[in-house]
Amino acid sequence: MSYFIIDEDRSSKYVWDISGAHKWGLPGIHSCPACKATWGTDTRAYPSVDLTPVTHLANFEEPRAEPVEEYERMCSLVRPLLPPGALLQPGAAFGPFVGKAQGRFGPLVALFSWLLLVQREALEKLQAEGMLGLKGCRTELRFRQRNSPELLELELPPVGRLHPDCLPPDRKPPCPRCGRRGITLPEDMLLDAATLPSHLDLFRLEDFSTVIVCTERFVEACRRLNLDGVTFQSLPTA
Template structure:
């Protein structure tokens, strides 16, 4: 099966925070714009916002009602849908949106020492420019670094770029609850919690990307063995790689 062979080799890994790292870097930031959450969906009655999908390359300065995207909040679904359609033409190819999707550059304050790879949280990955260029030179596919607007409290601050990571691929149904409700037909919410034991659905995994986030659980950033091996050859640290089996 794709993504899994008889030798037990793992072709995919999730990228996690390195809690043993000696780097002291700290970032307090958020993206410049975003879509609102949904207030009381008429289909499932839920009020919700995900926010794990972000597109830092998106520039909303051409949008007339820019203030509608500056304040995090919940809105009736009709207003959310109206704003979603306003930004849809500006999204990168392959982008998926949901309530709380964040847009534009990462803004905020940063201090301390940073490794070549940096996790702001489980679903935001940054790299120093030199690390990104080295990985691209190694043939690692699908890496798109976007400028940040971080203010450092130190001299000789690093240039941190945020990776724009498209949502592709899903977890295998075998690791999800057998008796689960279908997603809400109005807002798309499925209400599933991320399982502890995860199995990637190999049939949904892209063949042209070495870095992506899951479509159904977007807090999970996935990379290929090619990505991991390149990082190890180049001594690029700052994160850990946890094996993610596929079937």
């Protein structure tokens, strides 16, 4: 099986603008007691997760950094609501993507390298082709135009890792308390074949959550169905 990275098509005929954020999120960590880092990222998102049952919901609405103990306490409130296989990290996002949108959109829309939207009709076509693990979640986008599309966010489980051969040989292990790895995404990526899923045609990497990966089957289906708006770059495996 061959694999590809998905990203925005900057030469696309579609011109659009989207601004917004997910409805809820975990705080980042302020000065981890183990590694001393202050960090957080919303590149791992679970748009299907509804946090309304959580007490003190307002605590999940304001992006900020908190001591690691508070972050861990908030994680414990969220975990029972997560889908199978979900992994948390400081800044992880939940609920629908809320914001404003305008322009002409393709069937697939890479808002960021780590956030992939799809028009409902395109998703239904891909599912009819037998693509595995595609889960479209509603967004709350306000369009500044008539005849606006229905854009769904694809929920991307964190699965698969880069092969150690493409990572710095002197890298340190992840922080035992906050999980921070402190490694820059390598220019020449190499997937670790032993960690890749057989039950998904679309996923994000577990160790680099900004990277969305799809199978050759997914690429072929998109080309066969003329579903454009993104680019596919081949990723080698070892």
